[in-house]
Each structure stands twice: as structure tokens, then as C-alpha cells.
Amino acid sequence: MSVSQCLYRVVVSNLLTLYYSIQVLFMFALVYLKNPFSNPWAQKLKLEPPARLTDPKYGVHKYIKVNSTVLHYVESGDSSKPLMIFLHGFPEFWYSWRHQLVEFQKDYWCIAIDMRGYGDSERPEGVASYKIELLIEDVRDLIKQLGREKCILISHDWGGLIAFQFRNQYPEMLIGMIVLASVSSTAWVRELWSNPEQRRQSWYVFFYRAPILPEKALFMNDLAIYEKVMLFPGKTSTDKEDIECYKYWFRRPFAITPPINYYRANFRFDLPEIVEHTENVPMLVAHAANDLYLSHSLLDTLKKEYTTIETTIVDNCSHFLQQEEPEKVNKMIRDFLSKNNI
Structure with missing residues (x-):
């Protein structure tokens, strides 16, 4: 990459x-002019967690120290069965996999983690604590600490970026991989700088580079962003009680900054070359038909990166597809696992 190209991307960013x-x-x-006496950032902390967060049907809450960081996770299923690890996206936590935990716990040993900086996991200070190199080592050490050599990795959004990088570096540790509404870092960066539509869809990625303002924007009106993106009109898979589960954790002081630091720590100005990965790791990548943040053309780049890959688009669905269409997504995952004898 030439100096002029790099400088161009720095300036544009x-x-x-x-x-x-x-x-x-x-x-x-x-907002201020409409009601100068209101405080859209007033805290509405609740001491007691919503009942759904402690519902035993989802599993048992545990803690584990991996890569020098204490992570919280929910465990369900028989520990003698294949290990299935769930990596959530932004701005979520383990609870985004509630429908999948109930579905797969009878056949797999399910572990849904709060990634570092999220939920009840430790929040290391500083932007550099959220570099993707550290995030993939969290996953590697987690598998080792659980006493396993391999796992099935299921991921969404930011969890998918981590999963792709983990697959590139440690393919021998994967039995199979399912990625929902996400993409590899290489594909995303190349699309970001070559596709104006993807750049427009990724407006928030540029905004999250700013200090303080992203936290203020997300925290406004008691985290109203959750009603906007996680209540699906005409569908009952997520309701207001589920939204309260998210707000319970993200209302806490400084709870929003670590998740935003994922973006700040990993923004790239380079244009990575496509490296073909030929390892035989069964992989399914599913995008949502109505995703507001990801262009479907990203799938074309992924097919150039990975020789073993299946892709699909889930109809009548938006970015948070495992919550919006859990039955459809669960069947898709189960069919993929069955087809590959996983």
C-alpha cells in the first residue's frame, strides 16, 4: 500500500x-431545545437483575480466568458432549444466545460467554486491551481451560470477526464454525474502501472513533437504542422484558465504553491482501436479508478467502437474526451440523 493511499484513508476517516x-x-x-429541563442521560440503575437473566433453563452462571481476564459465562448441557462456544456481538452479551442455548443444550456442551468488557466479565482499562489479537487469545485459552482441544464456534457480529481471525490462526482447534451477520476483517476492510454503500452503512464505525460522544449517544433516553434495534415489528421473539435484560447491564457506569473500544482498537487504514485459507474447517456464514449494516457482496470476498465455506441469506430478517428468527436460525445451524456430521 502506498503512502498516498494510506494518507487518503486517514484523511477520509x-x-x-x-x-x-x-x-x-x-x-x-x-433534544435540549425541545426540553431544556430534562436530562436524557439520567441513570436508571436497577439493583436486582431481571428474572430472565437467572432463569435456570438457560444454564448455570460461572466464571473463568482466561488470558489474564476473568470472563463470565453461562454453561448448559452435558460436558461429555462436543463443546459449542457462542460469541456475541455488539451491543450484546451472553443473553443474545438464549434461544440457541435452549435448542442445543441437549446435544452439545454449550458455553455462552460475556466477552471481555461486556456483561459480568472483567473490563480491562484502555483501548489497547480490546485488540483483536487479545480477543482471539481469550477464545483459545478458554477452550484450553475448559479441558478441550477443539470446539464448534458459533458467532454473531463482532463475535464473528473474532471467530474468523481465530479460524485463520488456529484452524486445528475448530470442529466447525457458524458465523451470523458478520465477516472477516479482510473482507470488511476491502469492502469498506471499495464500496461507497458499505461505507455509508458503516457510518457508526467512523463515529465510534470519537471520544465520549458515542457513549453519550447510546446512553440517551435510558438506552432507547435497544428498543430501536431489538424489538422486531410483528414478531414476538424479543419483547420488552428482554430489552430490560440488556439495559440492566449497560445502564452501569462505564459499561458502554469497553464495547465501543472494540471499534477504536481495531480500526484499520490498510487494505489487506486476500489470503486463501485451504484448511478443511466446515464453515457456514449466514447474512440477514434486511441487514442495515452489511452488504451481501461481502460474501463474494469471503468465498475468495476460504475454500471450505457455505453461505446463505436468511429472508425476512435483520441484523440480530438469532434473536429475531430463532427457529429459522436454529434449524439452519442444526442442518449444517447434521450435514457435516458434527
Whole structure:
């Protein structure tokens, strides 16, 4: 990559970060002008967790120290069966896999973690604590600490970025891999800089590079963002009680900064070359038909990266597909596992 190309991306990125920050400041001003005596950032902390977070049907809550970081996880199923690890996305935590834990616990040893910085897991300080190199080592050490050499890795959104990088570095530790609404870092960065539509869809990635403002924007009106993105009109798979489970954790002081630091720590200005990965790791990548954040053309780049890959698009569904269409997604996962004798 030439110096001029790198400089171009630095300038464009900074301009976009500034542009979206100004838009958000303008929104803040409108909110204030409409009601100057209100406080849209008033804290509404609740001491007792919603009952659903401790429902035993999802499993047992445990803690484990991996890669010098204490992670919280929910365990269900028989530990003598194949290990199935779930990696959530942004802005979620283990609870985003509630439907899958109930579905797969009878056939697999299911572990749904709160990734570092999320939920009841430890929140290391500093942006550098969320570099993807550390995140994949969390997964590697988790598998080892659980006494296994291999696992089935199921991931969504940011969890998928970690899963792809983990697969690239430790393919021998995977029995199979399912990725929902996500993509490899290589495919995403290349699409970001070559496809204006993907750049527009990724506006929040540029905005999250700014200090303080992203936290303020997400925290507004008692985390109203959750109602906006996780209540699906005409569908009952997620309701207001589920939203309260998310808000219980993210209402806490400083709970939003570590998840946003995933973006800050891993933003790239380079244009990585496509490296073909030929290891025989069964892999399914599913995107949602109505995803507002990912272009389906990303799947074409993934097919150039991985020789063993299946891709599909889930109809009538948006980005949080395992929560919006759990029955459809569970069947898709089970069919893939059965087909590959996993």
C-alpha cells in the first residue's frame, strides 16, 4: 500500500468521524431545545437483575480466568458432549444466545460467554486491551481451560470477526464454525474502501472513533437504542422484558465504553491482501436479508478467502437474526451440523 493511499484513508476517516460527530452534537442540541429541563442521560440503575437473566433453563452462571481476564459465562448441557462456544456481538452479551442455548443444550456442551468488557466479565482499562489479537487469545485459552482441544464456534457480529481471525490462526482447534451477520476483517476492510454503500452503512464505525460522544449517544433516553434495534415489528421473539435484560447491564457506569473500544482498537487504514485459507474447517456464514449494516457482496470476498465455506441469506430478517428468527436460525445451524456430521 502506498503512502498516498494510506494518507487518503486517514484523511477520509477523520473527516467522516468529524462529520458524524457534528451530526450527533446537532441532535443533542435539538433534544435540549425541545426540553431544556430534562436530562436524557439520567441513570436508571436497577439493583436486582431481571428474572430472565437467572432463569435456570438457560444454564448455570460461572466464571473463568482466561488470558489474564476473568470472563463470565453461562454453561448448559452435558460436558461429555462436543463443546459449542457462542460469541456475541455488539451491543450484546451472553443473553443474545438464549434461544440457541435452549435448542442445543441437549446435544452439545454449550458455553455462552460475556466477552471481555461486556456483561459480568472483567473490563480491562484502555483501548489497547480490546485488540483483536487479545480477543482471539481469550477464545483459545478458554477452550484450553475448559479441558478441550477443539470446539464448534458459533458467532454473531463482532463475535464473528473474532471467530474468523481465530479460524485463520488456529484452524486445528475448530470442529466447525457458524458465523451470523458478520465477516472477516479482510473482507470488511476491502469492502469498506471499495464500496461507497458499505461505507455509508458503516457510518457508526467512523463515529465510534470519537471520544465520549458515542457513549453519550447510546446512553440517551435510558438506552432507547435497544428498543430501536431489538424489538422486531410483528414478531414476538424479543419483547420488552428482554430489552430490560440488556439495559440492566449497560445502564452501569462505564459499561458502554469497553464495547465501543472494540471499534477504536481495531480500526484499520490498510487494505489487506486476500489470503486463501485451504484448511478443511466446515464453515457456514449466514447474512440477514434486511441487514442495515452489511452488504451481501461481502460474501463474494469471503468465498475468495476460504475454500471450505457455505453461505446463505436468511429472508425476512435483520441484523440480530438469532434473536429475531430463532427457529429459522436454529434449524439452519442444526442442518449444517447434521450435514457435516458434527
